[in-house]
Amino acid sequence: xxxxxxxxxxxxxxxxxxxxxxxxxxxxxxxxxxxxxxxxxxxxxxxxxxxxxxxxxxxxxxxxxxxxxxxxxxxxxxxxxxxxxxxxxxxxxxxxxxxxxxxxxxxxxxxxx
Amino acid sequence: xxxxxxxxxxxxxxxxxxxxxxxxxxxxxxxxxxxxxxxxxxxxxxxxxxxxxxxxxxxxxxxxxxxxxxxxxxxxxxxxxxxxxxxxxxxxxxxxxxxxxxxxxxxxxxxxxx
Numbered sequence: 001x002x003x004x005x006x007x008x009x010x011x012x013x014x015x016x017x018x019x020x021x022x023x024x025x026x027x028x029x030x031x032x033x034x035x036x037x038x039x040x041x042x043x044x045x046x047x048x049x050x051x052x053x054x055x056x057x058x059x060x061x062x063x064x065x066x067x068x069x070x071x072x073x074x075x076x077x078x079x080x081x082x083x084x085x086x087x088x089x090x091x092x093x094x095x096x097x098x099x100x101x102x103x104x105x106x107x108x109x110x111x112x113x
Numbered sequence: 114x115x116x117x118x119x120x121x122x123x124x125x126x127x128x129x130x131x132x133x134x135x136x137x138x139x140x141x142x143x144x145x146x147x148x149x150x151x152x153x154x155x156x157x158x159x160x161x162x163x164x165x166x167x168x169x170x171x172x173x174x175x176x177x178x179x180x181x182x183x184x185x186x187x188x189x190x191x192x193x194x195x196x197x198x199x200x201x202x203x204x205x206x207x208x209x210x211x212x213x214x215x216x217x218x219x220x221x222x223x224x225x226x227x
Contacts, residue, residue: 031213042202042219043157050212058214090156099145099164100206100213104157 003027004105006091012111019078021108023091025071031094032074033102034058034066036087043090049074081112115140119203119218126193127226134188134221136177136203144205146170146179146186147215151200160188160201164208198225 003026013019023032034046045058047066055066063085067075078085091105120135138144148160148170161170166181175190186203203218 033214040219043215043217045214048212048214056212094213099162101145101147101159101162102206102213102215103159104149106156 004093006105006108010109013081014113015082016080019081021076021089023074023105025093028071029093029095033092034076035090038087083112086112115207115216117203117205117216117218119221122222123224125224128195129192132190132193134201136186138184138205140207142207142209144207147204148177148188149202193225195225195227198223
């Protein structure tokens with residue numbers, strides 16, 4: 001158990017509303033990642049962070065922003081949610097002492113109506 | 114660039130059958146290789162990994178050997194159970210990537226029938 005929690009676990013929202021998903025870790029790992037998982041697309045990287053206030057874009061970053069003001073929290077924000085952002089979102093951390101193996105949180109199921 | 118190719122699913126087997134899920138990769142450097150498993154309605158769990166050629170990863174009766182000559186990391190289990198029904202993902206991490214990003218296969222759904 002890598003001590004990763006995500007909140008909320010489920011959310012239904014309407015098109016055009018802002019949404020923030022939270023990823024929290026308890027073990028001070030430097031690297032954190034946000035993925036989305038969709039049928040037929042597998043896992044796709046949205047954004048990642050390599051330290052406090054240090055973030056970068058992944059493969060599918062359009063429409064998403066992130067922030068990391070503390071080591072333990074990595075926030076993913078949909079500024080104006082669209083139906084195409086309906087997905088399951090996973091947060092992950094990279095454990096340096098295990099050859100930078102990634103471990104995943106339980107996921108957030110987001111539905112945008 | 115780096116990529117991972119997995120056999121398409123679903124793969125349907127009877128309980129106690131032998132399992133192989135094929136995974137091949139292309140990489141410019143010396144990758145680490147991973148298998149993750151996702152049970153229905155759950156997140157991804159690390160199943161096993163290997164970090165250099167000829168390493169064998171193993172866990173819960175599953176095994177995979179890092180074969181550099183065939184660029185493969187096939188997942189095997191000698192006798193599957195209904196509880197092994199899940200989606201299995203192969204992934205690689207290029208050890209030259211300072212951000213430790215994973216390159217993912219598309220996943221293979223495994224269905225085990227009693």
